[in-house]
Amino acid sequence: MTIEKAIKQYLASEHSTSLDNQLKRYSKLSSIETAINYACYGLLLDDKSIPQKDKDGESIYSDHYWNQYVQGFYGRKKLEYLSWIKSYIVSLKDEKKELISVKTFDELYDIVNIITKSHKGFGDLYSYDVTLRVCANLNKPQTELVYLQRGAKDGYKILFPKDTKIPRKVKKTKFEKLTNKFEPLSAYKIENLLCVAIQEGWI
Numbered sequence: 001m002t003i004e005k006a007i008k009q010y011l012a013s014e015h016s017t018s019l020d021n022q023l024k025r026y027s028k029l030s031s032i033e034t035a036i037n038y039a040c041y042g043l044l045l046d047d048k049s050i051p052q053k054d055k056d057g058e059s060i061y062s063d064h065y066w067n068q069y070v071q072g073f074y075g076r077k078k079l080e081y082l083s084w085i086k087s088y089i090v091s092l093k094d095e096k097k098e099l100i101s102v103k104t105f106d107e108l109y110d111i112v113n114i115i116t117k118s119h120k121g122f123g124d125l126y127s128y129d130v131t132l133r134v135c136a137n138l139n140k141p142q143t144e145l146v147y148l149q150r151g152a153k154d155g156y157k158i159l160f161p162k163d164t165k166i167p168r169k170v171k172k173t174k175f176e177k178l179t180n181k182f183e184p185l186s187a188y189k190i191e192n193l194l195c196v197a198i199q200e201g202w203i
Helices: 003-011 014-027 032-040 063-074 080-094 096-101 105-117 124-138 151-159 172-178 187-200
Strands: 145-147 169-171
Touching: 003 014, 003 187, 014 032, 014 124, 014 187, 032 080, 032 096, 032 124, 080 096, 080 105, 096 105, 096 124, 105 124, 145 172, 145 187, 151 187, 169 172, 172 187
Parallel strands: none
Antiparallel strands: 145 169
8 A cells, every 4th residue: 555545544544533532632631630640541532531430439540440440451460560650650740840831742752751761661652642642731732743663663664765774753844755645644643644554554
């Protein structure tokens, strides 16, 4: 499949609309603390905002609830991840003033990524996903750079096979020079497209 067809397929898929809806819902969360909680636990908010209590009346902020969530999502062998996430959340909330004061996604990412590197079990993709959602909650401008990690990096390699050194992030215009079909897409949608295209075998 050509990249033009992959872009068309992506824009017609739920992957594209789902990401926009997620960020829209994050922008409506009541506080940055809530956004940090949800983002760090990888809650997509695909269908609707998670209620303050689950069906059994358990507070979503209780250890019991999160223990159930992480166990269900990551499996019993990865319950240790719960303690890692909780520690990460504490560190990120300690930077609340700095997070609020930044003007751009890229400044926000730099703060988040420093925390990521100081905690066990997290990488660049985690930094990116958390930043994307917290940025939406703070109503900061999203990045004009396409961040490359994991699936996005693999997609980049296919589109630009002559690039022997893969950058950590690249200007959106590089993709637009490849084909004008990229022009309507935001940088974060291009990142998502690259991941999805690899996952779905479109490129």
